[in-house]
Amino acid sequence: MPETALVVGGGGREHAIVRALRRSAAAPELLCAPGNAGIAADAEVFPAVAADDVEALVELATGRGVDLAVIGPEAALVAGAVDALEAAGVPTFGPSRAAAELEGSKAFAKELMAAAGVPTASHVLLHSHEEALAALERTAYPTVLKADGLAAGKGVILCGDEGAARAACDIFFTEQRFGATTVVLEEFLEGEELSLLALCDGENVVPLAPAQDYKRIFDGDEGPNTGGMGSYSPVPGFGAAEVEEIVERVHRPVVAAMAECGTPFHGVLYAGLMIGADGPKVLEFNARFGDPETQAVLPRLRSDLVDLFRAAREPGGLAGMRADFADDWAVTVVLASAGYPESSSKGDVIHGLAEAAELAEVTHAGTAARDGEIVTAGGRVLNVTGLGPDPAAARDRAYDAARRISFDGMQIRTDIAARAVKRVSGP
Numbered sequence: 001m002p003e004t005a006l007v008v009g010g011g012g013r014e015h016a017i018v019r020a021l022r023r024s025a026a027a028p029e030l031l032c033a034p035g036n037a038g039i040a041a042d043a044e045v046f047p048a049v050a051a052d053d054v055e056a057l058v059e060l061a062t063g064r065g066v067d068l069a070v071i072g073p074e075a076a077l078v079a080g081a082v083d084a085l086e087a088a089g090v091p092t093f094g095p096s097r098a099a100a101e102l103e104g105s106k107a108f109a110k111e112l113m114a115a116a117g118v119p120t121a122s123h124v125l126l127h128s129h130e131e132a133l134a135a136l137e138r139t140a141y142p143t144v145l146k147a148d149g150l151a152a153g154k155g156v157i158l159c160g161d162e163g164a165a166r167a168a169c170d171i172f173f174t175e176q177r178f179g180a181t182t183v184v185l186e187e188f189l190e191g192e193e194l195s196l197l198a199l200c201d202g203e204n205v206v207p208l209a210p211a212q213d214y215k216r217i218f219d220g221d222e223g224p225n226t227g228g229m230g231s232y233s234p235v236p237g238f239g240a241a242e243v244e245e246i247v248e249r250v251h252r253p254v255v256a257a258m259a260e261c262g263t264p265f266h267g268v269l270y271a272g273l274m275i276g277a278d279g280p281k282v283l284e285f286n287a288r289f290g291d292p293e294t295q296a297v298l299p300r301l302r303s304d305l306v307d308l309f310r311a312a313r314e315p316g317g318l319a320g321m322r323a324d325f326a327d328d329w330a331v332t333v334v335l336a337s338a339g340y341p342e343s344s345s346k347g348d349v350i351h352g353l354a355e356a357a358e359l360a361e362v363t364h365a366g367t368a369a370r371d372g373e374i375v376t377a378g379g380r381v382l383n384v385t386g387l388g389p390d391p392a393a394a395r396d397r398a399y400d401a402a403r404r405i406s407f408d409g410m411q412i413r414t415d416i417a418a419r420a421v422k423r424v425s426g427p
Contacts, residue, residue: 003028005306006061006090007043008081009051009072010034012334012365012383013291017070017305018042019363020298024306028068033060037374038364038382052079061090068093068309071267074150074288078104082267093309095287098263102254103287106148106184113282116257118250120282121187121274129173135185136165146284147172148182156225156284158188189283191276194235195293196243198251198271199308202264204318205251206308209300209325210238211293212420217341219415226341227380230416232331232391233296236423246273246280254285266312295363295383296330328387329394331417333402335382337366338409344379345409352404353382360401361385376407391420 005021005028007014015038018030022042033056035045049056052075061069069085071077071094080097094100101108113120121144126132145168147155159165172183195213199206211233217223250271258265270286270293298305302324311317338345344366353374356362363385366378382405386397395417402412 003067003306004031004065005029006031006033006057006064006066006069007072008033008057008069008076010036010039011072011291011378012363012380013289013294014072015039015042015363015365016295016298016383017072017289019361020301020305021070024304026304026306028306031060031064031066033057036364036377037367037369038362040369051076052081054079054081054084057081058084058088058090061085062088066090068306070094070309072288074100074103074286077287078150091310091313093267093313095265095267096263099258099265099267100287101263102258102265102269102285104150106146106284107182109285110184112254112257112261116253118253118282119280121189123184123186126169126183126185127181129169132169132173132183132185133166136162136169139165139185141165142188144186144188145169145172146184146186148184189274189276189281191274193283194238194246194273194275194280195231195290196246196251196271196273197290197293197297198247198269199312199318199323200251200255200265200267200269201312201318202259202266202315203255204316205247205255205269206318206321206323207243207247207251208323209233209297210235210243211290211296213290213293214413214416217336217411217413219413224341226336228290228292228334229336229413230331230333231292231296232329232394232417232420233293233300234325234329236420246271249280250282264315291365292332292334292380292383295385296332299330299361299385299387300325300328302326328389329391329420330385330387331391331394331398332383332385333398333412333416334365334380335384335402335405335407336380336411337376337378337407338411340379340411344376346375346377348376348408350374350376350381350405350407352406355404356384356401359386359404360397361387362401362405381407381410391417391424395421
């Protein structure tokens with residue numbers, strides 16, 4: 001009997017995980033809850049089971065004899081999906097609810113980093129609108145305001161002056177747009193952003209390939225933050241030595257601190273970093289695979305993902321292991337719906353998917369099936385990942401494929417990985 005693996009989630013990240021699990025020598029039967037229209041071509045999907053419906057996930061996993069569950073989205077982790085599945089006898093990859101606080105609360109993450117000596121931006125915690133307004137009068141600008149809890153990648157507001165900061169505080173405290181009761185007022189850091197994901201077993205850290213993502217909606221990093229409009233991997237200037245330095249300064253101290261707190265971290269520890277003149281500083285931690293970084297990283301992975309996931313579940317299980325990657329470059333561009341990130345258009349028919357898939361890997365994020373057609377069903381709709389021997393070739397393939405796809409109001413950045421091409425190939 002082949003193994004059965006359940007991937008929890010329904011976005012582009014989960015589609016990329018499903019695709020990577022398909023390449024495993026274990027050849028698992030693949031399930032995905034809730035999944036989406038694209039994942040349905042690669043796994044059996046369960047649209048009625050929400051990713052954060054812990055009771056329904058346990059019922060599905062135990063009923064289908066799941067041998068390995070993989071939790072994709074942060075909401076499911078914070079809801080305690082790993083704890084509940086493990087308690088029901090389902091081996092599950094991901095951090096416990098307590099360990100997922102590293103992402104669930106930026107205030108908790110800041111306190112942990114301070115205790116572990118991990119470099120990060122200086123900050124102040126604000127607990128009320130009045131306290132915030134008073135703090136803004138003493139702040140140097142630009143500055144950054146962040147919702148303490150989960151905000152789907154959109155709860156960060158860069159403020160160039162006090163007026164913008166006051167408006168941001170209105171959003172957080174008065175409008176309660178992100179359900180914030182605590183806001184982090186943070187030093188503005190300058191430099192180059194980098195995403196470094198690593199697999200952790202509570203003791204050991206196995207880094208994955210570095211990536212860069214693009215948070216803003218428009219070219220040139222203009223406009224509001226999104227969940228991510230594209231990414232690429234590897235990153236010029238960040239080879240094995242640079243990755244090891246980051247892991248030593250950031251990931252290992254955090255994993256050790258979590259173990260000391262009695263909440264060992266098993267799963268993916270994602271460090272969002274700013275690389276400045278004085279070295280890396282942590283912008284944020286995520287307790288799961290990044291999106292859209294995963295869509296650029298996993299297609300390059302040559303190690304068996306099932307083996308890595310199983311090892312990460314066991315204390316010390318990753319000792320002596322490593323994640324190997326192909327020399328190819330990967331460039332992922334995101335196709336978003338009209339109105340995103342403030343809103344999203346749904347039900348628009350998508351054309352050209354088959355033609356695009358002939359040139360690049362197309363993973364689905366916000367899609368649904370309707371009357372025999374694939375339609376939009378979310379803000380970020382599709383990811384198109386091109387592979388090539390250098391960033392220029394990978395980028396050309398991604399955009400060539402993306403141009404074959406169309407739907408009403410489609411948004412796409414045209415500058416994903418342009419800086420990598422310039423650094424590797426020159427002007």
